[in-house]
Amino acid sequence: MNSTQHSRSLAISFCFAFLFLFACNNTNKEQQKTSDSNISNEHAQSDTLPGDNEVKAEAPDAHVKAEQGYAFPLHTDRLAQSPIDIISLDADKVGKEQISFAFHSDINAAKNLGHTIELEFKEGSTCTVNGKNYTCRQFHFHTPSEHLIDGITYPMEMHIVNTLTDSVNANKPSYLVVAVLFKIGAENKFIKEFLDKVPNEEGEEDTLQTGEVKLDDLFSQFTGNDIKSCYTYQGSLTTPPFTESVQWVILKHVLEASEGQIMTIEKLEGNNARHVQAINDRKIYSQ
């Protein structure tokens, strides 16, 4: 493979209201495991966390669920958290801006992180949005979806996480996260490219060859008009430390994946969707 083939290039143009900045990140597993065991000890006698009618204290993601505040929000000073329930009729349709969205990326690893499956971009992968340069970091999945559209939860949501290249070394990097929603339907070609390459064991990682998984096989499932339709808003990472420097882009067109594909991912990562957060005075833009 030559360097051109190594660099998957994809150019997609669509409209939206804002300059993009950001995404969600990796949970610190060591910290999580430590806290998990604390929670398990504290609540060893109970089936569920206090006030929580869903997450068992023994569940591997119990600590995250507790921090994310199903029943006891811990971050009342944080007013721009994600995910949110996007009410389409309330979204602001002004301020549209033509935007250029180009990925030059290669995907070189598939990881089972326990709380999610994650595929990593090869170092040097970039995307350009409205002239701003972002470094592609990774993409991962949530089952079910984290964002709701008009109150509807979808069975799966994919997050493509990028950091503003100028901010990579900053204490608080700026993120751009592109979210793709999935519903049950036909088998998805893009997901098929990597699903059997994700290790079954938590903490394991498999190397991918250049060209095995192609992001353009995901974006080619959007038509010209579909790719122009999205919601954008300023929010946060949906995993600790919930940093509020994320420009979210949620594509409106919902892709299909087979029930078997979604169930396989759900089996690997469990329910890893953060609960929806208050919108407060934020504006959600629709294009």
Ligand SMILES: [Zn+2]
């Ligand atoms: Zn995510």
